Amino acid sequence: MTDARHQDVWMGVDLGTQSVRAVAVTGGGQVLGSGSAPLTGRRDGDRHEQLPADWWSGTAAAVRASLRTVPATRVRGLAVCSTSGTVLLTDAKGAPLSPALMYDDSRAKDEARQAQEAGAGVWASLGHRIQPSWALAKLLWLTRHARDDGAPALHGARVCHQADFITSRLVGRPVATDSSHALKTGYDLYNRAWPTAVHDLLGLSGLAFPDVVAPGTPLGTVSHEAAEATGLAGSTPVFAGMTDGCAAQLGSGAWDIGQWNTVLGTTLVLKGVTEEPLHDPAGVLYSHRSPDGHWLPGGASSVGAGVLTRAFPGADLGHLDRLAAHREPAGAVAYPLVSRGERFPFLAPDAEAFVLGTPADDADHHAALLQGVALIERLCLAYVRLLGAEVDGPLTFTGGATRSTYWNQLRADVLGRTARIPRQADSALGMAVLAAHGGAAGEGSVRAPLSDLRPMVRFRTVVEPRPQVSRRFAEPFVTLVDALEERGWLPQETAAYAREHG
Template sequence: MHPPRAIGLDVGTSGVRGVLLDPDGGRRATASRALAPAGIRHDGPLHEQEPEHWWDALQGVLAELTDGLEGEPAAIAVDGTSGTLLCTDEQGHPLHPALMYDDRRAAPAVPRLARLAPPEAAVHSASSSAAKLLWLRGEHGLDGVRRVLHPADWLAGRLRGRYDRMDENNALKLGYDVVRRRWPEWLLRELGTHAGLLPEVVPAGTPLGPVDPDLAANLGLSPASQVVAGTTDSIAGFLAAGVADTATGVTSLGSTLALKQLSPRPLFAPQLGVYSHRLGDRWLAGGASHSGGAVLQQFFDNADLERLGAALDPEHDSGLDYLPLPGPGERFPVNDPDLPPRMEPRPTDDARFLQGLFEGIARIERDGYARLRELGAPELQRVVTLGGGARSPAWSRIRARILGVEVSTAAVDEAAVGTARLARGTALAALQEPNPA
């Protein structure tokens, strides 16, 4: 039986992107909508967005994609930012703006979580949705709240007209125990009479039910279309890359440096920001450094990076011993909140300076994979790269030299594609195949 047509919807910080895949997995259509600026407030530690603006953008994307469906049913899944939280009433109406993943106002709740939660729980920072929930309880109370949700959960609920389920990838930062697959006792005790606001948690890729009939008619969807439990945006990017073996690392080179690797067992090192998500019967471990493209942007614009990249000597070391961090502090592969950046002395040759920065980030990447190996990940044999940094051939050659393994660029790295593959059932099916490593 062929997988269905599938729609993947990626809800990012600035907009919604979508892709429609045919039953054979080919891309039929893509669409995107920017979020209305009026729905975004970012000031110091505060970062809020109006959930209704996500919904408006998502409807626009769906309307464009359904032009290619020709009345055929589709499976639909949504990914969203991990750690972003909103509270709703019984009908799913948001009771406040969503607290975005990088909203830092929940920092006062972190010491309490340190007393409540075990060290391996993914809640010990202000970016966790658990910290945001406790902060909201203290600031505004939870009277009238009937559900706490993440963007992917809320939007999938909006498509179904039911808000009773959450995927376990997004649930991790709300305190969900992914090893035992249950809400932990410490969280249930802490919430007390409000424990019922936690939805049922299901694995990513689980069919949730049909699209609401009235909504299907309004959006031009077949009433037989099904909503499937989604995932986080970073895991969707991993699924888009199509990596299915434990010997391949996936590096995201965006504004920060993030590493992911499939593992036969879960890896947890919360002091380093290393956690593991379930993907089918496998585990996806990962960690993120503060280093990355944001450091490069402190010195060079995109035109400079392209021009200077052609002047580098990737096969020979620059001799510069840099630690490129955007400011003091690092968490992975070392945990030192006071670790200072090291980007001096700066040579007069800008190309050599850029090469030194590239090499410094590559050494952090190398040490990050070594740290995952120390924690129990399989030995690394190759790396696939996502993000803007993958477009630099010189940087890829430098990374291959320093990592000592083959480095390639992902053929596909759009999160919406990974989410569409999750919806059609092929992303997780690939992970159940015998491990080629």
């Protein structure tokens, strides 16, 4: 193996919900440095906002921490991912003109319906539909409420995704967005164009939509000011990134057709690899474009680990895990939404969390929440199989929840599938992979295939399902599917298929 001291180093930055994370990784997959910084936001009912200035200060702190053991001059490039659908408006120089509406801010329900109707033909051809969590609906909400609040006119304001704000600060000027972050803003991946006719109908034509480039495209180099803030060397290349779900896909090593990765952090994201885009009549699944030309269909659910800290603030979750291991299955069946409204594997803006039955104690409640997330993960896989996708390749688990050894085993049991756990379970690693992919191309040359970068992803362990435990969750799965269908949230066809094949 090549000595790590002589390998190029690539950096990935992940803007999450609760923190910014940065890693410095060699081409051989050795993590030489990492850092993180907390993020906070404002939540109030359907509202969820964060301050872009906090994103930048957090990024600077996380990157500086990752460089404590790595000379900045060894970093050959970096890429940034962020939460999908998070958006704000800036002036021509990149200064914020609006709040930053987070991915799960659900105030744009009416605007989502209007955007869906205005571009119904376009969205049908792309195989998805506009949801309240999508950036296009949020832009419509922002422009309307700016007028209602008597704010300065937003004509000419620049559309800016969360990652765009950071890459612009790194380069020192507004830069192009990537096609992955642009997807939920309505970008047409097939024709590689913004749907300007739809913008006209919605009254958004006065906004400045950024140029769009493929993930891994060079955006510029780190400016002198950004170098001082982050500790990066000036002129370090900055490459266009992807959304956090796609970043986790790259970081998982699930790059071949039929392979799927689930990211379990605050919420749950499922993504796989197909040769062609996967068409979903319900529009809750959408396909990103992989840097190597394949398609990455997937969706983001609103269930996830975020429910644990809300249900048990300050608790020792490891201790609760040990107790939950004796509650398989729990005495209750939970649908553990982090916030109101579901996005995948079905669309239900008014969906709310529920628990069927009464947990016996905190351990039983904790077990029900862990199991509920795994049961929805199982429903997600059943849905993509219903749409015709290959799902028989190896599964990988990434995201902060993989720190729980017990939850990893439970998920493998509920899914009845073998799962691989990467050593570095972080979307930031995926951005380091993407930076290396972008940096592998010299001017005018063809990029190397992703397979050439496989040494960058190392696996920590492989989790095998326990058949005797897997069988115990057949009944809770059907119970949850039935409850979702009875509430009118889960379509009848999906429910029937899940009961028979899930």
